[in-house]
Amino acid sequence: MSKQEFVVLGQDTEGCCPTLLTAPLDEDRAADLARVFKALGDPVRLRLLSMIASRAGGEICVCDLTPAFDLSQPTISHHLKLLKQAGLIASERRGTWVYYRLLPAMTDRLAAILTRPAGEPRPEPAPAPVGA
Numbered sequence: 001m002s003k004q005e006f007v008v009l010g011q012d013t014e015g016c017c018p019t020l021l022t023a024p025l026d027e028d029r030a031a032d033l034a035r036v037f038k039a040l041g042d043p044v045r046l047r048l049l050s051m052i053a054s055r056a057g058g059e060i061c062v063c064d065l066t067p068a069f070d071l072s073q074p075t076i077s078h079h080l081k082l083l084k085q086a087g088l089i090a091s092e093r094r095g096t097w098v099y100y101r102l103l104p105a106m107t108d109r110l111a112a113i114l115t116r117p118a119g120e121p122r123p124e125p126a127p128a129p130v131g132a
Contacts, residue, residue: 036106044079047069049089052089053107060101
């Protein structure tokens with residue numbers, strides 16, 4: 001397992017982020033995005049993010065997350081750490097418990113990157129191969 005740190009996207013505020021349909025990603029941006037999508041690519045992490053994001057009040061205690069999974073507390077903590085390193089969630093310790101909340105700026109950036117610019121027609125589908 002890699003010990004690399006995730007780079008949090010969107011730290012620079014110069015200009016608007018291009019979407020996948022408006023400009024090709026450069027190598028560094030593609031690598032940064034891949035790390036975030038990798039964090040989201042695990043079903044447990046995706047469920048954790050969903051539980052955090054959908055919680056009334058905007059935050060949830062780790063004590064409420066752990067029982068929802070048939071996993072040990074250290075495993076849940078590891079998944080939460082990866083989501084945090086990817087810039088998707090933030091945490092705050094209160095006494096013996098840690099509370100997690102969504103960082104909507106990151107999910108908004110991901111949505112913007114994947115969204116087709118308003119008013120642009122859909123790309124034409126490639127023609128089906130002859131004889132298919």
